[in-house]
Amino acid sequence: MSGTGPEGWEVVIGLEVHCELRTRTKLFCGCPNVFGDEPNTNVCPVCLGLPGSLPVLNREAVELALRIGRALHCRVQSSVFHRKNYFYPDMPKDFQISQYDVPVNADGWLELPSGKRVGIERAHMEEDTGKTTHVGGGGRIHEATFSLVDYNRAGVPLVEIVSAPDLRGADEAREYVEELRAVLVATGASDGKMEEGSLRVDCNVSVRPEGTTELGTRCEIKNMNSLRSLSRAVAYEAARQVEVLTSGARVVQETRHWDEADGRTHAMRSKEEAFDYRYFPEPDLVTLSPSDEWISAVEAALPVLPAERRRRVAEASGEAPGSEAVSTVVRLDLDDLVMAASSAGADAGLALRRLANEVAGALADAGRVSLDPAAFVELVRMEQDGELTPAQARRVLKELVAVGGAPRDIAGRLGLRSLGSDQLSSVVEQVVTDNPREWERFAGGDDKLVGFFVGKVKAATGGNADLRAATELLRGRRSQSGPSTT
Numbered sequence: 001m002s003g004t005g006p007e008g009w010e011v012v013i014g015l016e017v018h019c020e021l022r023t024r025t026k027l028f029c030g031c032p033n034v035f036g037d038e039p040n041t042n043v044c045p046v047c048l049g050l051p052g053s054l055p056v057l058n059r060e061a062v063e064l065a066l067r068i069g070r071a072l073h074c075r076v077q078s079s080v081f082h083r084k085n086y087f088y089p090d091m092p093k094d095f096q097i098s099q100y101d102v103p104v105n106a107d108g109w110l111e112l113p114s115g116k117r118v119g120i121e122r123a124h125m126e127e128d129t130g131k132t133t134h135v136g137g138g139g140r141i142h143e144a145t146f147s148l149v150d151y152n153r154a155g156v157p158l159v160e161i162v163s164a165p166d167l168r169g170a171d172e173a174r175e176y177v178e179e180l181r182a183v184l185v186a187t188g189a190s191d192g193k194m195e196e197g198s199l200r201v202d203c204n205v206s207v208r209p210e211g212t213t214e215l216g217t218r219c220e221i222k223n224m225n226s227l228r229s230l231s232r233a234v235a236y237e238a239a240r241q242v243e244v245l246t247s248g249a250r251v252v253q254e255t256r257h258w259d260e261a262d263g264r265t266h267a268m269r270s271k272e273e274a275f276d277y278r279y280f281p282e283p284d285l286v287t288l289s290p291s292d293e294w295i296s297a298v299e300a301a302l303p304v305l306p307a308e309r310r311r312r313v314a315e316a317s318g319e320a321p322g323s324e325a326v327s328t329v330v331r332l333d334l335d336d337l338v339m340a341a342s343s344a345g346a347d348a349g350l351a352l353r354r355l356a357n358e359v360a361g362a363l364a365d366a367g368r369v370s371l372d373p374a375a376f377v378e379l380v381r382m383e384q385d386g387e388l389t390p391a392q393a394r395r396v397l398k399e400l401v402a403v404g405g406a407p408r409d410i411a412g413r414l415g416l417r418s419l420g421s422d423q424l425s426s427v428v429e430q431v432v433t434d435n436p437r438e439w440e441r442f443a444g445g446d447d448k449l450v451g452f453f454v455g456k457v458k459a460a461t462g463g464n465a466d467l468r469a470a471t472e473l474l475r476g477r478r479s480q481s482g483p484s485t486t
Contacts, residue, residue, distance in 0.1 A: 009207045011238045012215060013167035016202040017180055019159045019190045020128060021064045027127045027157035028055030028097065035196050039150035047127075047155030049093030054284050061157035062104075064189040065125050066290060066298045068159050069105030071187050071305055072120045078289040079104040079124070081282040089149050090130035098126035098160075100279045104288060110163075110183070111307045112175050113327040119164030125288075128156040131197075153197075159189070165204070165215065170234040174227050177201060182306045182331065194225045201230055205237045207245070216241070217251040221258050221265055233258040237265050309335050316342035317352040325356035332363055340373040346380045354380065358394055362401045369401050376400070379407040389466040392416040417464060424457075424465055428473045431456040443478045450474060 023033050029046035045053040069076050082100040103124030109117045130151040137143025161180065167173050181199060184190040192199050201224045206216035221237060224230045241251050256265040304312075307321075309330045314321040316338060329335050334355045341351035362369050379400060383393035388411060399410045411417065431453055432439050442449040450471060457470045 006207075006239055006242045008210055009238070009242050010210050010212075011169050011234065012165050012206045012208060012218075013169070013173050013234060014165040014204040014218075015161075015163045015167065015173060015176060016204070016220075017161045017163075017177065018128075018200045018202070019068070019161060019184055019192075020198045021061050021157040021159060021189055022191055023058055023060045023064065023157055025058060025060075026155035027058050027061050027125070028155060031155065033156050034152075035198075037152055039148070039152060042152045043154070047092070048151060055097065055282075057285060057288070058157060061125065062288065062290065063298065064157075064187075065104055065123070065159050066295060067187040067302065068161070068184065068189050069108065069123050070295070070299045071183050071302055072105070072108040072110055072123060072161070074105035074108030074120060074123055076105055076290060076295050077102070078287055080287055081125075081285045082279045083282050084126075085278045086276075088129070088132075089147065090132045090151070090154065092130065092151060092154055096127060096129065097282055097285070099124035104290075105159075110176065110180060112172070112179050113306075113310060114172075114175065114322050116166075116172070118166045118176055121162045121164055123159050123161045126158050126160060128153050128158050130154040165206075169238075170231040173203065173234050174231050177227060177230060178331070179306060186303050186305055194227070197225060200225055203230060203234060203237075205234055205241070206251070207238055207241045216245075217253050219251065219253065219265070220255045222255055222268065224258055229258055229260055232260075232263060233265060236263060240265065306330055313338050313348075313352065316348040318349050319352060325352050328356045328360050332360055334359060337371065337373055337376050341377050341380050344377045344381075346377050347384045350384055351376070351380045354393070354397060358397050359401060362398070370404070371401055372404065375405070375407055382407055382411070386466060386469075387411075388416060389464065390468070392464070424461075424469060425473060427457055427460050427465065428453075428470060428477065431460060432474075432477065442474075 021033075025031060026033055026042075026047055029044050031042045031044050031047055034042060046055060066076060079099050080102045081097050083095040084098045084100070085095045087094050103122040105123035106121070108120035108123070110120060111117050130149055131153050133148045133150070134144035135148060136145035163176065167176055177199075181192040181194075184199070185192045190198055194200070203221045203224060204218045205221065206218040208214060208216045219237060219241070221233050224233055237256070244251050252270075254270050255268045257268045258265050310321045310326050313319070313326050313329060313335045314323070317326070319326050329338060329352060332355075337355055337359075338348050338351050342348040359369060359371065376397075379388075379393060379396055382388045382396075383390060388396060392411065395414060395416060396407050396410045399405070399414070400407060435453070435456065438449055438452055442453065453474050454467050454470055457465050458467060
């Protein structure tokens with residue numbers, strides 16, 4: 001396997017991410033936009049498409065769409081709503097109000113933690129469809145005994161974000177969705193809950209021989225609602241297409257369904273083109289033309305976004321913006337603690353390591369932690385100044401995350417204190433004196449024995465020694481005394 005796909009092949013991916021907006025009401029009516037209510041209770045003549053009803057555009061939804069556009073560096077422009085015509089049971093009007101050739105947001109980009117920029121072709125507004133549940137036969141329509149339709153979701157405001165075909169492989173696709181989700185949540189436009197359908201991903205996959213530039217025939221994999229499914233589906237579909245091409249056949253452009261249970265994609269229907277939907281302008285809505293003042297106000301109110309947060313943490317800590325530690329603390333919203341340490345003159349690099357390792361681990365176990373910034377900074381200073389060894393600091397941090405308190409009080413309660421340099425030097429000398437044979441080998445160049453001596457120092461001090469300082473003392477003594485102690 002190569003870095004992006006089956007050996008000798010390059011995987012080319014473009015993603016369409018459907019993001020439900022966090023509005024109080026639906027896009028064109030006053031029905032509540034709420035997940036999990038009783039089926040078919042949040043409906044009205046407008047979202048059911050009853051005769052004589054007229055849509056009224058939700059200003060809050062437009063505001064959130066503008067936030068998304070500016071966060072993704074898009075050009076915001078006057079846009080037109082169209083009717084996208086097709087029949088499906090979860091479409092009560094038999095058309096979907098969407099934007100076609102003139103989207104509100106166009107020509108943007110998203111910067112990934114790796115530093116790569118992915119083009120954003122468009123981020124347009126549209127209404128969501130209802131939800132169909134197929135009962136029996138594993139939830140697939142062709143095996144179901146009957147189907148149920150819930151129209152609560154019909155008319156919920158969406159922004160569909162369409163990337164350029166700039167992604168290469170499952171890992172980049174996952175990284176893109178993770179970063180996009182972080183941006184959407186940061187702007188307040190979406191809660192990003194894939195498990196509730198707030199964020200759904202359609203993935204266009206094609207393959208081509210490495211070193212070529214012509215795009216292959218793509219297949220679209222519909223409605224993946226987890227990052228795990230996305231990664232598995234891309235890997236499977238790429239391998240499937242390579243197998244088709246190497247057998248001498250041609251890839252058919254089509255829409256496919258990902259089956260999580262059997263780990264395969266399955267053909268659903270031939271891929272539709274734009275003309276299949278018979279788009280025409282929505283006659284009941286006027287052109288959407290946000291003013292320059294409105295766009296500027298939206299942009300000015302945007303929070304600091306993940307890419308800039310990574311740059312800040314990297315500058316404070318000395319780490320690369322794309323490093324795993326920096327990406328982890330920003331993804332987990334722990335970066336304010338790094339910046340607090342930096343502002344207080346504490347070691348931001350040390351703070352970053354503790355957060356990316358111990359605190360991130362506690363989050364993975366508990367799902368949520370509460371850590372007082374002042375207490376965390378004090379603990380970093382204690383380790384930085386040698387009051388606590390790294391091992392002791394980790395123990396105090398564990399208590400700090402679990403129950404809170406003051407680091408010095410916790411260290412006192414646990415009986416933790418770091419030995420002074422004179423005390424540590426005495427312990428090192430005693431350990432060397434007590435183990436002359438091992439010292440002679442270590443002094444003669446057997447560096448593996450440093451672990452032996454450090455272990456002796458740890459045991460002799462009851463774990464209260466700074467083991468890195470002990471290692472430095474041992475190596476310093478070796479360089480001064482030579483191989484013999486007798």
